[in-house]
Amino acid sequence: MVFVLLNWIYIVTTSFLVGYAVCGMLSGVLGYRVREPVSMVGVGLVTVTVYAQAFSLFYKVGAAANLVLVLVCLVIALAARQQITVYIGRSWQDSGAVWKAVWAVSIVVWCFCTSRGYMHYDSDLYHAQSIRWIEEYGVVKGLGNIHVRFAYNSSFFALSALYSMRFLGVRPLHTVNGLLALLLWTQVLPLFDIKKRRGSRTLVADFARLGALYYLTVIYSDVVAPASDYAIMCTVFLIIIKWLVLLARGEKSAAPYALLCVACAFAVSLKLTAGLILILVAKPAAMLLGALDAKRKWREIGIYLLLGIVTVAPWLARTVILSGYLLYPFPALDVFSVDWKMDAATAARDAAEIKAYGRGLNNAELVNLPLSAWMPAWFQALPALGKLFILADIGCLLIFVLLVIRAVCRARRGEQTQGEYLLVLGAVMASYGFWQFSAPLLRYGYAYVLLVFMITIGILCDILIKYFDKRQKKDMIEKTAVAGVVLLWAFMAVKMGTLVRYVCAAWHQTAYVWQQDYGKYELDCYEVKGVRFYYPIQGDRTGYEHFPSLPRQTEIYFRGESIDEGFWSETKGMETNGER
16 A cells, blocks of 8 residues: 555556646637646646657656656646646645545545555556556567457557556556546545535536446456556546536636547557547537637537547557558558558457447457347346446437437427537447447447436436426425435435445455555466466466466567567468468
């Protein structure tokens, strides 16, 4: 726990300083300032992730990358020390003694959860090795040719490599998921701030917060693992909650919505399946295109497009270098002629295996089965609450159609609609649909499953409250609010009970100083051109320590004489060997 906390302090400090500087520059250009500390840390994390990926294109991500980052942060701290001191002082004063205590307890609890728990199977299969490759080499051409999962290019791995601190000669840390969970928890806490919530109209956002609360109670024993699934789900929740809060307070500036769309682009770099969340771009685009000042309008649009491009460009470049494709595993999008390109058949088979696995099928050849053939067994394998959420989401589709029809009719009559909330629900529902019909493993799409249901209920409750308010039935509103608070605290009591049981079961683990390490496995090795590759004697997991490791012994074809020059596919390697 000690080193988890120290690592978090370093991550938050560097992210905050970078975020403060970026927000300051953007405010001068856009006339809008991001003011919340958590939002600044979020902006900094996005920026630092882009930096880590860009750095990896030229050099390994370790001591040098951290040195540059620290120097930049020192310059920022010295240049804006007075403003930063005032800002931190005001933020501290705005938080009362009770909430300071809540924050302290929250940090301790999430630090405990991040220090130990379940190391995800895939983390010891390829997450740890993917991070290690970034730490040792940055990016290697055709790395996916020695193991297809090394081509799964998530920007989260670059961020994890930057903050693993392995270059210090200590046990590698993997604390970023825990920090993201803590940041999401800060967006759940307003549910319990009754004093500040009087007169608040954040009802829909509150239901999204409830969904986030439930998700956090699902993953508190899993965030020890550097799995991108948790990072992307937390990021989606953060974006949606922030967006709904902006709508609730009637934000008229396009800037915060457009910046959240840049965060959506960042989410895509975490996991490609988040692509449809970019439907949210419709709102800031409509606001900017409808602006009267044409010159300012096109300048701002250009700035946001540039920010989005800068956010995803290093990720796209890394994907091309790792696999030879702009997006992997989508071999149909073949726009580069590079000699390290993975075989199209291999990429297609990998994509089929991902879909089949998500559908509960053990054979990639069954990927084209109709929905009716695989969905019953898939649904039956879900946990009880998972089944309930899926059934609710299917019902929400019909409700969404009815709400859209209602909004169109009201718009024609010149009445106020909930079109902006329906846009958010539509983006989440589209993301859910993509997840459901591609690789519907629950952990791949937990945020979409929960948000579809929660946002729908939030919109319906908002309509109901406005109906009561219009008819001056304040007693019904008060009764509804009281019932909601009672249910909330009952839900919290149940979930806190599960957390207490988990803490009692895990307290004896010796992780109070160092974080729980990656798994240890019995490995064998073989040499290719003087390089020793490790593989497990049993199973397919290798962990982090032995590098480079593969799930099994396989043929490896170097592009040159060293790892730095990359790898060829089996087809290219055999052709080259034949020519020689």
